[in-house]
Amino acid sequence: MASSKKEKMTRKILFYIGLAFVLLVSLFPFFIMLMVSLKNSAEAIAQVPTLLPRQWTIEHYLDIFNPVLFPYITYFNNSLIVSLIVAAISVLFSIFGAYALSKLKFFGRTTINSSFYVVYMFSGLLLVVPLFKIISSLGLYNTRTALVITLIVQTLPAAIYMLKSYFDTIPDDLEEAAMIDGLNRVQIIFYIIIPLSISGIISVFVYSFMIAWNDFLFASIFLSSSENFTLPIGLNALFSTPDYVWGRMMAASIVTALPVVIMYGITERFIKGGATEGGVKG
Amino acid sequence: MKRKAKRKTDTKLAAVLLFPSIFLILLLVAYPMLSNIQISFFEQSINPNLDPTFIGFENYKQILTDEVFLKSLGITFLYTLLTVVGSTVVGLAVAIFFNRPFKFRKISRSLIIASYVAPSISLVFAWKYMFNNNYGIVNYLTVDVLHLFDQAPLWFDRPASSFVLVVIFAIWRYFPYAFISFLAILQTIDNTLYEAAEIDGASAWEKFKVVTLPAIMPVLVIVVTLRAIWMFYMFEDVYLLTNQVNTLGIYLYETAFAFNDLGKAASISVILFIILFAVILLMRKRVNADGNG
Numbered sequence: 001m002a003s004s005k006k007e008k009m010t011r012k013i014l015f016y017i018g019l020a021f022v023l024l025v026s027l028f029p030f031f032i033m034l035m036v037s038l039k040n041s042a043e044a045i046a047q048v049p050t051l052l053p054r055q056w057t058i059e060h061y062l063d064i065f066n067p068v069l070f071p072y073i074t075y076f077n078n079s080l081i082v083s084l085i086v087a088a089i090s091v092l093f094s095i096f097g098a099y100a101l102s103k104l105k106f107f108g109r110t111t112i113n114s115s116f117y118v119v120y121m122f123s124g125l126l127l128v129v130p131l132f133k134i135i136s137s138l139g140l141y142n143t144r145t146a147l148v149i150t151l152i153v154q155t156l157p158a159a160i161y162m163l164k165s166y167f168d169t170i171p172d173d174l175e176e177a178a179m180i181d182g183l184n185r186v187q188i189i190f191y192i193i194i195p196l197s198i199s200g201i202i203s204v205f206v207y208s209f210m211i212a213w214n215d216f217l218f219a220s221i222f223l224s225s226s227e228n229f230t231l232p233i234g235l236n237a238l239f240s241t242p243d244y245v246w247g248r249m250m251a252a253s254i255v256t257a258l259p260v261v262i263m264y265g266i267t268e269r270f271i272k273g274g275a276t277e278g279g280v281k282g
Numbered sequence: 283m284k285r286k287a288k289r290k291t292d293t294k295l296a297a298v299l300l301f302p303s304i305f306l307i308l309l310l311v312a313y314p315m316l317s318n319i320q321i322s323f324f325e326q327s328i329n330p331n332l333d334p335t336f337i338g339f340e341n342y343k344q345i346l347t348d349e350v351f352l353k354s355l356g357i358t359f360l361y362t363l364l365t366v367v368g369s370t371v372v373g374l375a376v377a378i379f380f381n382r383p384f385k386f387r388k389i390s391r392s393l394i395i396a397s398y399v400a401p402s403i404s405l406v407f408a409w410k411y412m413f414n415n416n417y418g419i420v421n422y423l424t425v426d427v428l429h430l431f432d433q434a435p436l437w438f439d440r441p442a443s444s445f446v447l448v449v450i451f452a453i454w455r456y457f458p459y460a461f462i463s464f465l466a467i468l469q470t471i472d473n474t475l476y477e478a479a480e481i482d483g484a485s486a487w488e489k490f491k492v493v494t495l496p497a498i499m500p501v502l503v504i505v506v507t508l509r510a511i512w513m514f515y516m517f518e519d520v521y522l523l524t525n526q527v528n529t530l531g532i533y534l535y536e537t538a539f540a541f542n543d544l545g546k547a548a549s550i551s552v553i554l555f556i557i558l559f560a561v562i563l564l565m566r567k568r569v570n571a572d573g574n575g
Contacts, residue, residue, distance in 0.1 A: 015384065018379060019379075019384070019386075019390060022376055022379070022390075022394065023390060023393060023394070025454070026393060026394045026396065026397055026454075026458075027393060027396065029397070029405060029408035029409060029412060030396060030397075030400075030408070032408050032411060032412055032419065033404070033407070033408045033411075036411060044417075045416070045417045046417060047416070047417060048422065048426075049417055049418070049419045049422050093302045093303050093306075094303070096299035096300070096302070096303070097299060097300050097302075097303040097304075099299060100295070100296040100299040100300045101300070104292045104293075104295060104296040104299075105292050106292050106293040106296040106297075107293065109296075112300065112304070115307075116303075116307075119307055119311050121508060121511050121512075122311065123511075123512065123515040123517075125515045125517050125531055125534060125535070125551075126315075126318070126515065126551045126554060126555055127310070127311065127314040127315065127318070127551070128534070128535070128538060128539075128547070128551075129314075129318060129321055129538055129544050129547045129548045129551060130313070130314035130315075130317035130318055130321060130548070131310065131314055132328075132538070132544070133317070133321070133544070134309075134310070134313075134314065134317075149306075149310070150310060152306060153306055153307060153310040153311060156303055156306065156307070157307070160303060185295055186295075210399060213401065214399075214400075214401040214402065216401075216402060216403060216518040216521075216522070217517055217518055217535075221539065231401070231403070232401055232402070232403040232518075235403050235404075235407070236403055236522060239407070246411060249407050250407060250408070250411070253403070253404035253405075253407045253408065254404070256401055256403065256404050257396075257400035257401060257404040257405075260399050260400065260401065261396050261399055261400055264392075264395065264399040265392040265395070265396075268391070268392055268395060268462075
C-alpha cells in the first residue's frame with residue numbers, strides 16, 4: 001500500500017517536472033524580454049548575461065511612451081484603430097454570412113461554403129502583386145484604409161467558418177418558434193442568434209483583431225510614412241537603425257504582445273474544438 | 283406552393299446577407315488571383331507611370347532556369363517538412379501529456395499558447411537577443427558553460443545556422459496550434475478503450491497506435507495540411523529573423539518590392555499556386571485512398 005502511494009507520488013512529481021519544462025521552453029523568450037526591458041542599457045549587453053537585472057529600472061517603459069524619443073504611441077494608436085475596425089467589420093459581415101450559410105437554404109450554398117474554406121487557406125503573399133496594383137490605382141497607397149480593406153479579406157473567411165459552426169449548434173426549432181411569434185429573419189438574427197452565440201462572436205472578434213494586430217506583410221507593402229505605421233513595421237524600422245536600445249525594444253515588444261496575449265488568454269476557452277474549426281491562421 | 287415562396291425569400295435574403303463577404307472576396311482574392319496570371323506575362327515595374335510590355339512566357343522561363351529560385355524551392359520544401367513534422371510531433375506529445383486532470387491546467391494551457399498569438403516582431407526581438415553573438419544567453423550557455431562549441435556560431439549570419447534557427451523558431455512558435463487541436467480531440471476519446479487495451483497487455487506504443495492514432499486521424503490530417511500550406515508560404519517569421527534563408531516567400535517579396543519586378547513576382551505567385559494546388563490534390567487522394575478521409 002505504502003509503496004503504491006510512493007509510486008503515485010513519484011509519478012506526480014515527474015509530471016510536474018515535465019510540466020515545468022514545457023512551460024520553461026514556451027515562456028523563456030518572454031521571460032528574457034521582460035528582464036531585459038527592466039535592465040539598464042549597459043547590463044543588457046554585458047558579456048556574461050544574467051537572468052535577473054542587478055539594477056531594476058522602468059526607464060525603458062517611460063521612454064517608449066515619450067513621443068520625443070520614440071513614436072510608440074502613434075504606432076500603437078494606428079494598430080489599435082486598424083485592428084478595431086477590421087475586427088468590427090469582420091464580425092458584422094461574418095454574422096450575416098454565417099447566418100445565411102448555416103440557416104438559409106439556397107442554391108450554391110455548399111460551393112460558397114467550401115470556397116470560403118479554400119480562401120481561408122490562402123496566404124496574402126500570393127496576392128501581393130495584384131493587391132499592390134489595385135490599392136495604388138484606387139489611390140489608397142499609404143493609407144490605413146488600404147490596410148483595413150485587405151486585412152478584412154484575411155480575417156473574413158475564417159470568421160465566417162468559425163461562426164457558421166457556432167450557428168449550426170443552435171436548434172432550428174428555436175427559430176421556428178420565433179417566427180410563429182412574428183419575428184422575421186432579420187429580427188431573429190439580432191434578437192435570437194446574436195445573444196445566443198455571443199461567446200462565438202467574441203472569439204471571432206479576438207481572432208480578427210489578432211490577425212490585424214500582428215500583420216507585418218500588408219503593412220510593410222501598403223504603408224510608407226512613419227505617421228501611418230502600425231506597431232510591427234514601426235518596431236522593425238526602429239530595429240534597423242543603428243541606435244536601437246535593447247531595453248527599449250524589449251519594453252516595446254512586451255507592450256505590443258500584451259493586448260493580443262491577454263485577449264486570447266481570456267477568450268481561448270470560448271473557442272470550441274480548438275484550432276480545427278477555424279483556427280488562427282499563421 | 284407556400285414552400286416554394288419561402289425558398290425564394292431565403293435565396294434573396296441569403297444574397298443580401300452574403301453580398302458584402304462575397305463582393306470583398308471576389309474583388310480582393312479571386313480577381314487578384316486571375317490578375318496575377320495576366321501580370322505574369324508582362325514586364326512591369328513598380329512605377330505605375332511606366333507602361334507594361336508583353337513578353338509572353340519570358341518571366342516563367344527566367345524563373346524556372348534561375349538557380350536561386352530552384353535552390354529557394356529546395357530550402358522551402360525542407361523548411362516546410364521539418365517545421366510541420368516538428369511542430370505536429372511536439373504539439374501531439376504535449377497534448378497527450380496534458381490529457382489528464384491536474385492543477386493549473388487551464389492557466390498552463392493559456393501560457394503555452396502565448397508564443398503562438400504574440401506578434402512575430404516581439405518574438406523575433408527576443409530571439410535575436412537570445413542568439414546574439416556577443417552577449418546572447420544561448421552562446422553563453424553553449425560555449426562558456428557547456429562547451430558544446432569552441433566558438434559561437436554566427437547564428438544570423440550564415441545560411442546553415444540561420445536555417446537551423448528559423449526551423450527551431452517555427453517549431454517553438456507553431457506547436458501550440460497542434461497542441462490545442464489535438465487536446466480537444468483527445469478529450470473525446472473514451473477512456474475504456476485504453477483500459478481494454480491495457481487488459482489485452484498493450485504497451486504504451488501499441489495503445490497509441492490502436493486507440494489514439496485512429497481517433498485523432500481526422501484532426502491530424504487537417505493540422506498537417508493547413509500547417510504545411512502556411513509554412514510553405516511563410517514570409518514574415520523568416521524575413522524578420524535573418525536575411526540568410528531565402529525561402530520562396532522571401533524570394534517573391536524581394537522580387538516584387540526590392541527589385542521592383544512585378545511581372546516576375548506575379549509569375550512566381552502563379553508557380554507557387556500551382557505547386558500548392560498539386561500538393562493539396564495529391565494529399566487528398568492519398569488520404570482518401572488510405573480510407574481516412
